[in-house]
Amino acid sequence: MKLLDLYAKLKKDINSIEKELERSIDVDHPLLRDASLHLLKAGGKRIRPVFVLLGGKFGDYNLERIKHVAVPLELIHMASLVHDDVIDDANTRRGQLTVRSKWDNRIAMYTGDYIFAKALSIVTRLENPAIHRIMSKALVEMSIGEMEQIRFFYHTEQTVRDYLLRIKRKTALLLAISCQLGAMAADAPEKTARLLYRFGYFAGMAFQVRDDLLDLCGTEKEIGKPPGSDIRQGNITIPVIFALEEPRLRPALLEELTRIKACDGQTDIHRFLEMIRGSQGIARAEALASLYIDKAIAVLQELPDIQAKKDLTGIAHFFGNRSY
Amino acid sequence: MKLLDLYAKLKKDINSIEKELERSIDVDHPLLRDASLHLLKAGGKRIRPVFVLLGGKFGDYNLERIKHVAVPLELIHMASLVHDDVIDDANTRRGQLTVRSKWDNRIAMYTGDYIFAKALSIVTRLENPAIHRIMSKALVEMSIGEMEQIRFFYHTEQTVRDYLLRIKRKTALLLAISCQLGAMAADAPEKTARLLYRFGYFAGMAFQVRDDLLDLCGTEKEIGKPPGSDIRQGNITIPVIFALEEPRLRPALLEELTRIKACDGQTDIHRFLEMIRGSQGIARAEALASLYIDKAIAVLQELPDIQAKKDLTGIAHFFGNRSY
Numbered sequence: 001m002k003l004l005d006l007y008a009k010l011k012k013d014i015n016s017i018e019k020e021l022e023r024s025i026d027v028d029h030p031l032l033r034d035a036s037l038h039l040l041k042a043g044g045k046r047i048r049p050v051f052v053l054l055g056g057k058f059g060d061y062n063l064e065r066i067k068h069v070a071v072p073l074e075l076i077h078m079a080s081l082v083h084d085d086v087i088d089d090a091n092t093r094r095g096q097l098t099v100r101s102k103w104d105n106r107i108a109m110y111t112g113d114y115i116f117a118k119a120l121s122i123v124t125r126l127e128n129p130a131i132h133r134i135m136s137k138a139l140v141e142m143s144i145g146e147m148e149q150i151r152f153f154y155h156t157e158q159t160v161r162d163y164l165l166r167i168k169r170k171t172a173l174l175l176a177i178s179c180q181l182g183a184m185a186a187d188a189p190e191k192t193a194r195l196l197y198r199f200g201y202f203a204g205m206a207f208q209v210r211d212d213l214l215d216l217c218g219t220e221k222e223i224g225k226p227p228g229s230d231i232r233q234g235n236i237t238i239p240v241i242f243a244l245e246e247p248r249l250r251p252a253l254l255e256e257l258t259r260i261k262a263c264d265g266q267t268d269i270h271r272f273l274e275m276i277r278g279s280q281g282i283a284r285a286e287a288l289a290s291l292y293i294d295k296a297i298a299v300l301q302e303l304p305d306i307q308a309k310k311d312l313t314g315i316a317h318f319f320g321n322r323s324y
Numbered sequence: 325m326k327l328l329d330l331y332a333k334l335k336k337d338i339n340s341i342e343k344e345l346e347r348s349i350d351v352d353h354p355l356l357r358d359a360s361l362h363l364l365k366a367g368g369k370r371i372r373p374v375f376v377l378l379g380g381k382f383g384d385y386n387l388e389r390i391k392h393v394a395v396p397l398e399l400i401h402m403a404s405l406v407h408d409d410v411i412d413d414a415n416t417r418r419g420q421l422t423v424r425s426k427w428d429n430r431i432a433m434y435t436g437d438y439i440f441a442k443a444l445s446i447v448t449r450l451e452n453p454a455i456h457r458i459m460s461k462a463l464v465e466m467s468i469g470e471m472e473q474i475r476f477f478y479h480t481e482q483t484v485r486d487y488l489l490r491i492k493r494k495t496a497l498l499l500a501i502s503c504q505l506g507a508m509a510a511d512a513p514e515k516t517a518r519l520l521y522r523f524g525y526f527a528g529m530a531f532q533v534r535d536d537l538l539d540l541c542g543t544e545k546e547i548g549k550p551p552g553s554d555i556r557q558g559n560i561t562i563p564v565i566f567a568l569e570e571p572r573l574r575p576a577l578l579e580e581l582t583r584i585k586a587c588d589g590q591t592d593i594h595r596f597l598e599m600i601r602g603s604q605g606i607a608r609a610e611a612l613a614s615l616y617i618d619k620a621i622a623v624l625q626e627l628p629d630i631q632a633k634k635d636l637t638g639i640a641h642f643f644g645n646r647s648y
């Protein structure tokens with residue numbers, strides 16, 4: 001199944017969320033509106049709203065209520081990207097100029113602050129404090145994750161566990177609560193919401209591992225940017241951590257990493273990419289992604305047999321095989 | 325009355341809030357904890373928690389509940405300062421190194437993100453969605469205010485209204501909701517909470533006008549930094565806007581502002597300060613601050629005669645005369 005087929009089925013509701021997203025950032029401040037709109041129009045797969053909608057199908061599906069969760073979760077994702085771009089000195093994302101490059105870092109910082117605040121102010125329209133709590137706690141974890149990322153830049157002694165905790169905070173957590181809060185906003189049973197959280201978590205972990213694989217193995221055409229962007233920023237991902245465990249590879253790889261770090265990432269990384277691609281790190285990371293997908297699908301077994309369950313299964317397989 | 329006398333009466337509860345503030349940022353991440361603690365230890369007058377406590381006295385005062393408002397409001401203030409310092413390239417605040425100068429801008433950005441998120445996650449422990457809504461909406465307004473500040477840097481055609489709206493968002497709003505949410509967390513009547521909001525708003529406007537006056541008229545000893553820091557950053561405050569309205573002064577003042585802007589604030593501002601100090605802008609701004617204090621005190625008349633009302637009156641007078 002293709003992700004687009006699924007989107008076709010949800011099209012009406014996704015369009016409605018898209019309109020609501022635009023409305024949510026239609027602020028009476030030219031610079032802030034332009035920067036936010038620029039960010040929104042840069043697109044994205046809107047996976048978080050899709051997870052919210054599908055989570056909602058396990059309860060009393062009411063788009064008007066569910067919107068108040070779907071919109072904030074996508075806004076939080078957008079805001080985290082714009083702050084990420086400040087850290088990464090990124091000039092483009094998805095082929096578009098970033099806010100920090102089109103305007104400047106200060107504008108990017110405050111645009112992110114504004115969108116974070118807006119997200120929380122929208123979700124508080126729901127009279128359900130538990131939902132507010134879960135969303136703000138996730139924001140706390142995400143911000144710790146951002147700091148972790150900086151702390152582990154070019155850190156060759158990091159463990160698999162360090163990496164997993166980092167991608168949980170960076171990616172999996174927001175996807176997990178997207179499924180969970182969709183269910184909660186639709187008053188689904190607590191157990192259902194909890195299972196959906198776990199599904200989103202496992203699917204999110206697989207998604208990020210594959211994303212990190214793509215950055216190392218994809219072509220520029222496939223990933224929309226030159227391969228190896230992660231290492232240029234100092235971000236050591238799981239295939240690299242695995243490769244560092246290979247005694248025959250480790251000394252040369254360490255040397256190469258020291259060299260790249262010394263150049264602050266502004267150097268030819270051809271040799272580094274070759275080493276990783278020739279290592280067991282790739283196959284081991286692929287196996288890890290598959291393991292997470294299996295876990296995600298296993299969780300779904302415990303949920304009622306509705307169409308949304310098939311759709312989530314489809315998304316999980318899609319995450320497991322993604323090569324775009 | 326002196327502010328310290330008031331603090332003596334509230335000392336036990338303020339100490340309890342202070343401990344809770346420390347606990348709130350005790351995160352299992354060395355860099356984040358150090359940066360947050362550094363920020364906390366840099367001090368501040370804790371006016372927001374004091375407003376919360378006094379607001380709470382108008383209802384069923386319960387420190388355990390009120391804490392969940394007092395701590396987040398001080399955290400929001402701290403987080404906004406750390407993001408401010410990034411914008412202002414500030415190296416010191418209250419005589420201490422800023423986070424951005426002790427670490428770097430990226431650390432400062434994420435420390436701010438973390439503290440904002442933490443604030444919201446603490447307030448959501450209260451089962452009162454209206455409180456969550458008011459706090460997150462204030463954050464939205466504050467972030468718009470920050471962008472407004474950038475937009476109006478060295479903008480000599482701004483109106484008094486532009487300025488007032490900006491300081492509302494920058495200062496008065498958070499003080500207003502401190503009083504209001506203290507009352508709400510103590511289940512005070514709705515009308516009481518609304519009046520307290522208005523008190524905090526007027527007092528906050530007076531506070532900021534006097535703060536802006538101090539930056540122009542105070543000595544380095546009084547204000548802990550060289551006078552004229554605002555204009556060096558491009559921040560045109562109300563005495564300057566008033567002075568620009570004087571035909572005999574306007575041309576020379578505009579010329580001086582153009583020169584300071586061209587040097588990006590890194591120039592001798594002696595002549596600028598002399599012009600403003602010799603203008604009607606000072607007296608007019610003082611009158612404006614007094615007007616706001618009168619309004620704040622008038623609002624208090626409508627509230628029951630309890631000790632907290634006397635304390636708020638004392639604070640209002642203190643704001644009206646501050647010269648520290």
